[in-house]
Amino acid sequence: MAYQPKPPEGWLKTNFKYYKHSGSWAWILHRITGLGLTAYIYIHIYALTSLTQGPKAFDDEMKIFSSPIFRVLEWLLFSLVLYHAFNGVRIVLVDWANGARYHKQILTVVYSLGVILFIGMGVLMLTHGPAIVPSGK
Amino acid sequence: MYKHEGSRGSGAPGWVLQRITGLLLVVVVIAHFFVMHGNYSSGHTYAAVLARMHDPFWKMFDLTFITVGLWHGLNGTWGIFRDYKMKPALSLTIFGVIILSGVAFWVLGVNTILSF
Structure with a gap:
């Protein structure tokens, strides 16, 4: 019998219907966080151009970034x-070491x-930041 | 027979470099975050930032950081797009946007670093 190709289906359907293991979620998260971080570098580079406009411009900007909402976002x-x-280190271990054998343990x-480290950074930001005052004061 | 199945190259150099720059960034970005974003007095005041910006070590550090970081991010972004079958015109447009915006923001960042 001749090969019968499956009817074409949408990109979303293909991507959402198959069962996802912990590794597939790791892969999806890696791509989403990667895109997010790349977008953030652009914002970061643009935001820091205020350094060339003198102390006032920079400190005023940092005042905004020190408000509670931005500190939570940070x-x-x-x-x-x-x-x-x-997870990037995990990918390198899978590619270059024998990580494929242990990739689930490495994911844990x-x-x-x-x-x-996320909680540690939260403590550091709370204790080494300015007192949290509602913005506008 | 067909060495790279119709592609211009195997893609291996980019793949290797993505891992090497990635390993470098793991250390550098986490350290950067603890110094600049975790501590208000070292990261958020003009005086503290300028003192670092005048130091040749930090200047080299920042130049390397921005170059490696942007390259890793944009090579990864292109890698994601490359996974999907696109019409050549769309593919070329996305590639062009990635390259042009990457170069523009690299120049913007390097200009900030070298202003001091």
């Missing part, structure tokens, strides 16, 4: 950094280390 940004960094380490 903290959440660190979760993207941690996940992408540690990725998530655990990430959560620990």
